[in-house]
Amino acid sequence: xxxRRLLLSLAACLLLAPLAAxxxxxxxxxAKPNPKSPDVIRVATYNLLxxxxxxxxxxxxxxxxxxxxxxxxxxxxxxxxxxxxxxxxVLGLEEIESYDALSDFVHEYLDGMGYDYIVSIDVGQERGxxxxxxxxxxxxxxxxxxxxxxxxxxxxLYGSKPNQYAGQPVMCRRSPLRVTVEVPANTHxxxxxxxxxxLFVIHHKSGKYNDYWRNRESVRFVNxxxxxxxQDPDRNIILLGDFNAIISDWSVQNYRDSGMYxxxxxxxxxxxKQTTHESGRCIDFIFVNSALNRExxxxxxxxxxxxxxxxxxxxxxxxxxxxxxxxSDHMPVAVDIYPQDR
Numbered sequence: 001x002x003x004r005r006l007l008l009s010l011a012a013c014l015l016l017a018p019l020a021a022x023x024x025x026x027x028x029x030x031a032k033p034n035p036k037s038p039d040v041i042r043v044a045t046y047n048l049l050x051x052x053x054x055x056x057x058x059x060x061x062x063x064x065x066x067x068x069x070x071x072x073x074x075x076x077x078x079x080x081x082x083x084x085x086x087x088x089x090v091l092g093l094e095e096i097e098s099y100d101a102l103s104d105f106v107h108e109y110l111d112g113m114g115y116d117y118i119v120s121i122d123v124g125q126e127r128g129x130x131x132x133x134x135x136x137x138x139x140x141x142x143x144x145x146x147x148x149x150x151x152x153x154x155x156x157l158y159g160s161k162p163n164q165y166a167g168q169p170v171m172c173r174r175s176p177l178r179v180t181v182e183v184p185a186n187t188h189x190x191x192x193x194x195x196x197x198x199l200f201v202i203h204h205k206s207g208k209y210n211d212y213w214r215n216r217e218s219v220r221f222v223n224x225x226x227x228x229x230x231q232d233p234d235r236n237i238i239l240l241g242d243f244n245a246i247i248s249d250w251s252v253q254n255y256r257d258s259g260m261y262x263x264x265x266x267x268x269x270x271x272x273k274q275t276t277h278e279s280g281r282c283i284d285f286i287f288v289n290s291a292l293n294r295e296x297x298x299x300x301x302x303x304x305x306x307x308x309x310x311x312x313x314x315x316x317x318x319x320x321x322x323x324x325x326x327x328s329d330h331m332p333v334a335v336d337i338y339p340q341d342r
Contacts, residue, residue, distance in 0.1 A: 026305025026306065026307070027308065027310070028272055028275045028278070028280075028303070028305055028308060028331060029276075029305030029306065030273050030303065030304065031305055033086055033304055034302045034336070037297075038189065039188075039189035040336040040337060040339070041089040041137075041183060041188055041336070041337050041339050042086070042334055043091075043092075043199070043334065043336075043337060044090070044332050044333060045091070045093075045241050045284055045332070045333050045334075046082070046083065046092075046093055046094070046330065046331075047095050047242045047284065047328055047329075048071075048079055048093055048094065048095055048328055049095055049327070049329055050097075050129070051076075051095060051097060051102065052097040052101060052128075053100065053101040055101075069097075075322075075326060076108075077109065078307070078326060080109035082304065082332055084110070084113065086332050086334055088334055089136045090135045090136070090137065090181050090197070091134050091135070092131065092132070092241055093120075093134065094129075094131050094201070094241055094330075095129045095203070096129060096132040098120060098122065098130070099118065099132075101120075102120045102132050103120075106118060106134055114136040115136060116135075116136065117133075117134070117136070117138055117181075118133070118135075119179055120132035121143075121144045121177060123144050123175040124146040124147055124175075125174050129174070129203075130174065131176070131201040131202065131241065132177065133177065133181075133199060133201060135179075137181050137183050138181070138182050139180065140180045140182050140196070141180045142178070142179045143177075143179075144175040144177055144178070145172065145175045146175055147171050147172070148171060148172035149169060149171055149172075150170045150171060151170065151216065152169075153166075153168060154167065154169075154170055154213075158209045159208070159209040170213060170216050172217055172220065173203075173205040174203045174205075176201065176224070177201040177202075178199065178201075179198070179199050179201070180196055180197065180199075181196070181197050181199065182194050182195070182197075183196075183197070183339045189338060189339050190339040195339035196235075196236065197238060197292070198237050199240065200225065200237065200241075201240060202221060202243070203241050203242045204217055204245060204251065205217060206244045211249065211251065214244060214245055214251040215254070217251070218254045221239070222254060222255065225237055229289065229291075234341065236288075237289040238292055239285075239286070240287070241285075242284050242330065243284065247262075247268075247269075247285075256287075259289070261288050261289075261290070261296075262285065263296055263300075263301040264301045270282035273302075273303060274303055275303065276303055276331045277314075277329060278308035278310075278314040278330075279314045279329075280311045284303075284330055284331070285333070286301065286333055286334075288335075291341075292337070295337050295340065295342055296336075297335075297336040300334075302334055303332070303333050306325070306327055306328070307322075307323045307325035308322075308328075308329060308331070309323065314329065
């Protein structure tokens with residue numbers, strides 16, 4: 001090849017490289033996880049979108065029948081790929097069918113990742129979904145509050161239509177999952193004493209006109225956190241999950257107003273790299289209390305980009321096919337923490 005042809009070929013490659021990179025870049029989130037240093041632990045949240053197994057739950061029937069809800073094999077593999085890339089030490093999960101479904105998934109698709117500790121507790125939700133945690137560190141406590149009363153009754157209208165729950169007491173749709181994780185002393189950056197971290201993994205009520213419901217959940221969850229802080233002001237608390245609300249909604253603002261900190265910053269305006277749902281909204285969050293905020297590694301929070309539908313297709317998700325590599329309509333969100341009390 002002549003020198004001139006070689007130079008032209010090199011120039012073409014240089015011109016096409018950015019185009020190829022742009023084509024491979026995720027629509028939302030960032031293409032690669034942030035680097036993870038050995039002196040931190042990574043905590044994350046990921047809504048896995050209906051992680052159901054192929055077992056029939058006899059307690060579910062009618063509109064909640066689960067026999068045909070098993071998550072497709074290719075989506076399980078894609079979810080596992082995202083989790084491997086994420087490399088979280090502690091991962092809160094939403095839309096999990098059961099402990100058995102999650103345990104099967106971890107052992108089949110996440111073998112070798114070190115997730116030896118698994119918690120998923122039934123909360124009595126009629127569709128059979130719950131929150132869960134998988135962890136590389138021991139879980140010393142786990143609890144839920146099924147059918148938690150929130151006070152008040154449902155309004156007469158859902159938007160402009162009759163509310164099917166009108167007049168009934170407002171109950172928590174999906175109880176928070178509270179777990180405490182203990183990082184052993186002298187490991188993963190922990191000091192001479194074990195490091196404890198309490199997680200509230202939440203999945204707020206969905207639905208455009210259910211803001212009143214989410215608001216009541218938010219108030220109750222804040223009270224639960226404050227009760228713990230009153231018992232132990234130094235307790236490290238992290239609240240994470242699918243909030244089904246955007247940053248300006250009252251249910252989200254209430255966490256900030258209560259003294260918690262958004263790990264991306266309380267004054268942020270989410271852009272495409274911080275968007276967490278294929279609809280173009282940021283609805284998955286991680287908040288920490290003041291005790292834990294001192295241990296959050298600065299600028300470590302990120303949203304990991306994964307294949308999702310276009311925003312137009314997301315608006316018609318029930319009649320559009322997901323793209324190759326699709327695992328969920330949500331993106332994982334993560335933050336790094338120094339596991340030493342400061």
